[in-house]
Amino acid sequence: MNQIKNISPPKWPLKILRFFLKKEYLEEIEGDMEEIFYDNAERVSLKKARRIYSWEMIKLLRPVLVRNLDFIERINQYGMLKNYFKVSFRGLMKNPVNSFINVFGLAVAIGLAVFAYGFARWTYSTDQFHENKNSVYLTTFFANRDGVNQQYGTTPRPLGEMLRHDFAQIKNVCRIEDRNVVMKYEDNVFHQRVRYVDPEFLEMFSFPLKWGTAKSLEDINSIILSQPMSEKYFGDENPIGRTILMVYGKDQSKAFKVTAVAKEFPKSYTIAFGFLINFENFRTTDPGYDFQDWNAFVNATFIQVDSASDLKTIKAKMEKYASLQNKVVKDDWAIESFSFEPLATLHERSEFIKDDISRSSKDNYTSIWFMVIIAIFMLVLACTNYINIAIATAAKRLKELGVRKSIGATRRIVIVQFLTENLVLTFFALIIGLILGYTFFIPGFELLWDFDMDFRLIDVRLWIYLPIILIITSIASGIYPALYISRFQVVAILKGGVKFGQRNPLMKVFLCFQLIFAFVFITMTVMFSQNTTYLSNRGWGYNQDDVLYARVPDQSSFEKLSAIMSRNPDVLSISGSEHHVGKSHTTTVLHFPDHDYEVDQLSVDPTYFETLGLQLKGGRVFNEAEGSDQHSVIINETLARTLGSDPIGRTFRIDTVQYEVIGVIKEFHSYEFTQLVRPIIFKVADKADYHFLSLKARSGADIEVYKALQAGWSELFPEIPFEGGLQEDVWGFYREKIGIYKLVWRVFAFLAVSLATLGLYGLVRLNVEGRTKEFSIRKVLGAGLKNIASSVMSQYLILLVVVLVVGGPLGHMSAAWLVSFANTYHMPITYSSVIIAIAVMILLVLATISTQITKVAKSNTVAGLKTE
Amino acid sequence: MKKTKLGEFEELVLLTVAVLQKDAYGVEIKRELEERIKEKLSVGSIQSALKRMEEKGFLTSEWGEATQKRGGKRKRIYSATPYAHRVLQEMKEIRAGLWSVIPQPAYVKVNY
Numbered sequence: 001m002n003q004i005k006n007i008s009p010p011k012w013p014l015k016i017l018r019f020f021l022k023k024e025y026l027e028e029i030e031g032d033m034e035e036i037f038y039d040n041a042e043r044v045s046l047k048k049a050r051r052i053y054s055w056e057m058i059k060l061l062r063p064v065l066v067r068n069l070d071f072i073e074r075i076n077q078y079g080m081l082k083n084y085f086k087v088s089f090r091g092l093m094k095n096p097v098n099s100f101i102n103v104f105g106l107a108v109a110i111g112l113a114v115f116a117y118g119f120a121r122w123t124y125s126t127d128q129f130h131e132n133k134n135s136v137y138l139t140t141f142f143a144n145r146d147g148v149n150q151q152y153g154t155t156p157r158p159l160g161e162m163l164r165h166d167f168a169q170i171k172n173v174c175r176i177e178d179r180n181v182v183m184k185y186e187d188n189v190f191h192q193r194v195r196y197v198d199p200e201f202l203e204m205f206s207f208p209l210k211w212g213t214a215k216s217l218e219d220i221n222s223i224i225l226s227q228p229m230s231e232k233y234f235g236d237e238n239p240i241g242r243t244i245l246m247v248y249g250k251d252q253s254k255a256f257k258v259t260a261v262a263k264e265f266p267k268s269y270t271i272a273f274g275f276l277i278n279f280e281n282f283r284t285t286d287p288g289y290d291f292q293d294w295n296a297f298v299n300a301t302f303i304q305v306d307s308a309s310d311l312k313t314i315k316a317k318m319e320k321y322a323s324l325q326n327k328v329v330k331d332d333w334a335i336e337s338f339s340f341e342p343l344a345t346l347h348e349r350s351e352f353i354k355d356d357i358s359r360s361s362k363d364n365y366t367s368i369w370f371m372v373i374i375a376i377f378m379l380v381l382a383c384t385n386y387i388n389i390a391i392a393t394a395a396k397r398l399k400e401l402g403v404r405k406s407i408g409a410t411r412r413i414v415i416v417q418f419l420t421e422n423l424v425l426t427f428f429a430l431i432i433g434l435i436l437g438y439t440f441f442i443p444g445f446e447l448l449w450d451f452d453m454d455f456r457l458i459d460v461r462l463w464i465y466l467p468i469i470l471i472i473t474s475i476a477s478g479i480y481p482a483l484y485i486s487r488f489q490v491v492a493i494l495k496g497g498v499k500f501g502q503r504n505p506l507m508k509v510f511l512c513f514q515l516i517f518a519f520v521f522i523t524m525t526v527m528f529s530q531n532t533t534y535l536s537n538r539g540w541g542y543n544q545d546d547v548l549y550a551r552v553p554d555q556s557s558f559e560k561l562s563a564i565m566s567r568n569p570d571v572l573s574i575s576g577s578e579h580h581v582g583k584s585h586t587t588t589v590l591h592f593p594d595h596d597y598e599v600d601q602l603s604v605d606p607t608y609f610e611t612l613g614l615q616l617k618g619g620r621v622f623n624e625a626e627g628s629d630q631h632s633v634i635i636n637e638t639l640a641r642t643l644g645s646d647p648i649g650r651t652f653r654i655d656t657v658q659y660e661v662i663g664v665i666k667e668f669h670s671y672e673f674t675q676l677v678r679p680i681i682f683k684v685a686d687k688a689d690y691h692f693l694s695l696k697a698r699s700g701a702d703i704e705v706y707k708a709l710q711a712g713w714s715e716l717f718p719e720i721p722f723e724g725g726l727q728e729d730v731w732g733f734y735r736e737k738i739g740i741y742k743l744v745w746r747v748f749a750f751l752a753v754s755l756a757t758l759g760l761y762g763l764v765r766l767n768v769e770g771r772t773k774e775f776s777i778r779k780v781l782g783a784g785l786k787n788i789a790s791s792v793m794s795q796y797l798i799l800l801v802v803v804l805v806v807g808g809p810l811g812h813m814s815a816a817w818l819v820s821f822a823n824t825y826h827m828p829i830t831y832s833s834v835i836i837a838i839a840v841m842i843l844l845v846l847a848t849i850s851t852q853i854t855k856v857a858k859s860n861t862v863a864g865l866k867t868e
Numbered sequence: 869m870k871k872t873k874l875g876e877f878e879e880l881v882l883l884t885v886a887v888l889q890k891d892a893y894g895v896e897i898k899r900e901l902e903e904r905i906k907e908k909l910s911v912g913s914i915q916s917a918l919k920r921m922e923e924k925g926f927l928t929s930e931w932g933e934a935t936q937k938r939g940g941k942r943k944r945i946y947s948a949t950p951y952a953h954r955v956l957q958e959m960k961e962i963r964a965g966l967w968s969v970i971p972q973p974a975y976v977k978v979n980y
Contacts, residue, residue, distance in 0.1 A: 056911050
């Protein structure tokens with residue numbers, strides 16, 4: 001029996017049971033449950049028995065067994081609250097159109113809010129699955145290279161090893177460096193990026209393994225694959241023990257044994273891998289790799305410490321390494337200090353750290369703000385809709401209010417009543433909004449961007465967030481109508497002397513505000529939508545449409561491929577280069593007598609500009625004669641602007657060599673429009689360094705030339721996969737991305753327009769309905785359609801004018817500000833967006849009002865006279 | 869039978885109580901019935917059936933012994949009332965009557 005004392009059922013279900021169950025049944029049922037629990041505990045695991053016990057307890061809550069919760073009814077206000085709910089349900093049912101407008105508007109807004117939450121959660125969950133996220137740090141340093149103190153994410157090569165030896169507090173050190181190689185297994189040959197890491201990698205980062213062991217990375221002949229790579233090369237089979245060949249030079253390769261495969265990575269990460277091999281492999285694959293070279297950098301060095309205080313001690317002693325570094329390197333690369341970035345927040349800080357390994361997208365963080373702004377806009381629109389309709393319908397509730405007040409309801413109680421009603425309504429909207437977000441907004445967005453947001457309904461924070469939205473929205477939309485309606489005096493109401501509803505001046509203000517708000521929002525969405533069209537048509541600054549490129553391993557392969565391609569009649573020119581626009585560059589520091597500049601450097605041959613269609617703005621390009629212009633550079637406009645009025649002929653040093661500027665190239669975009677054009681210099685490339693072949697195809701023949709290029713390559717090097725393509729594809733999915741933005745903004749524009757229309761429609765409808773008698777009399781007295789139309793229209797016309805006069809400039813300015821804030825390069829701001837928005841607005845108001853005018857015109861005059 | 873309805877599940881529980889006699893308390897009823905219908909049952913469903921039938925007068929109950937396994941809580945032993953026996957008998961007869969007048973399906977004859 002002693003054992004029984006150790007195993008016991010969980011306590012909390014019993015508490016629930018004791019609260020809800022009828023007292024007279026408690027002893028028996030508790031006893032039964034316990035008996036069953038101990039029976040189960042002997043048969044199955046203790047954990048399972050407990051689970052069964054809790055679940056059974058919950059299933060016990062049935063009407064027959066649960067005690068009468070009559071004590072709740074004894075609460076004084078119970079009856080009244082019940083009545084409020086009943087009245088609000090009846091109200092909802094009685095005015096289905098108004099209820100729909102209110103509930104639908106709020107639901108869309110809440111759906112967007114749910115979506116914004118899901119996206120923010122997804123973004124901030126990046127890398128959070130690492131168990132050691134708070135004890136692992138990226139080593140970074142600060143350096144001042146062109147006047148700005150910049151944080152860098154790379155580390156001098158020897159530092160990692162030194163830290164490991166010098167500090168007992170450091171538990172683990174892991175250097176990470178990536179290389180492009182070819183991976184080969186039987187017929188599967190692909191270009192891949194392989195990650196050289198210290199064996200501690202899997203200890204510091206939590207990537208659970210599907211097969212194999214993490215320790216195997218200590219062997220320099222082992223390789224660890226990610227799940228997608230394992231599938232790519234080996235299909236569904238377990239590849240442990242297979243040999244995969246890594247080709248790293250032209251004819252050099254090393255066989256690795258697969259020793260582990262990682263499980264599928266979590267949904268949101270910035271640091272992952274395709275292939276992992278031991279860092280020591282550099283000794284064989286790259287004999288020139290000097291582990292002690294302070295001049296060279298590894299992509300990242302992570303350290304793991306036990307506590308934050310340890311980190312402080314280490315940080316305090318880092319100065320020694322900074323001076324060690326600065327003693328060895330040239331002045332350009334001098335660093336100010338070292339610092340450490342925790343893994344947990346690295347993804348957020350990533351945009352401020354240059355060359356950092358995590359490269360998380362800054363766009364995601366801006367997008368969160370945009371979604372929040374849009375969700376708030378929608379909520380405000382929906383709330384103003386509600387307020388307007390509530391005030392307009394107040395007249396219908398007057399009798400009820402009078403009765404309530406005369407049997408003793410105070411103003412406070414009436415306010416509570418109206419707020420309760422509103423809570424019910426918002427609650428409906430919340431449920432529909434949640435469904436809308438869960439089944440429409442989130443899946444739609446995931447489909448567009450092709451990712452998995454991993455949104456789950458079982459999420460504590462979501463269920464804190466939703467009630468907050470519920471309460472804020474219901475108070476924001478309900479408080480003014482409640483205060484307004486509760487104000488009226490009983491006597492006045494019952495005497496029928498109260499005239500209000502349509503006459504409330506504040507209502508006009510609200511409507512005006514609502515329409516201005518909608519107008520501003522419409523202007524924004526129009527401008528963003530236009531801007532996406534502009535961006536997809538914006539030139540890149542060179543002739544990207546007819547240019548193709550191929551990566552080549554060395555000079556001889558360049559020459560062979562060039563010989564084949566030059567025989568093709570569709571090829572107009574061929575160039576060789578070490579770097580390539582949109583694909584690669586290196587970074588250098590230029591020393592002018594007065595200032596240093598950090599620039600991107602591309603080494604190319606003299607015909608490169610002609611081939612790519614890069615236009616000369618001033619000066620000249622390189623001479624084609626071999627060996628000339630070794631000390632000349634051509635710069636881009638951005639750098640020219642920084643240098644001042646006449647850059648041609650100016651001289652500067654790189655290291656110790658003197659160079660002269662001989663030409664300026666017109667502005668062009670190497671990378672996406674989201675990135676600011678950086679200062680660039682072109683130098684003459686040494687033929688031995690050629691890594692790219694670029695060629696210009698006859699206009700329209702680019703696809704044929706691409707096929708010929710691929711065929712030529714596989715004829716020359718059947719063993720090495722082809723790596724190249726059309727120049728217009730170097731930005732990856734940029735065009736698709738712009739297309740998606742366009743679609744998303746149109747959806748928002750549509751939602752904004754429909755919300756505003758709905759609100760206006762509801763109001764005009766109420767207004768016209770309230771004047772049924774008046775219109776009938778007019779008709780009897782001979783009024784035609786024209787007369788009725790002008791009498792409905794007149795009040796809204798003034799409103800429309802006010803909205804356009806106030807909203808026009810406001811919408812234009814805010815949209816212009818937002819567009820320039822969100823885009824590095826955007827369309828020239830014109831008034832076209834605001835004009836389109838004005839047209840939309842006028843159309844919308846007229847269309848809404850005319851539906852009601854036709855209704856009045858067609859209505860039965862006699863029935864109209866009999867109303868009230 | 870006419871006045872007070874006896875559900876299908878209730879009938880099964882009632883029969884089990886009648887079968888178990890002196891052992892008819894919650895856990896045992898559950899065990900027995902589970903074995904016979906070869907399905908897992910929840911305590912809640914058994915208990916609510918018992919309580920409903922007690923209200924309708926099919927069952928009476930009294931406190932039984934307490935064991936240590938039950939944490940010192942007493943069992944409640946159920947027994948079927950004469951009225952319940954009468955209703956059960958009646959139902960059985962109604963069923964038998966109905967069964968006896970079901971015409972033999974044609975396919976049965978063809979097959980045999």
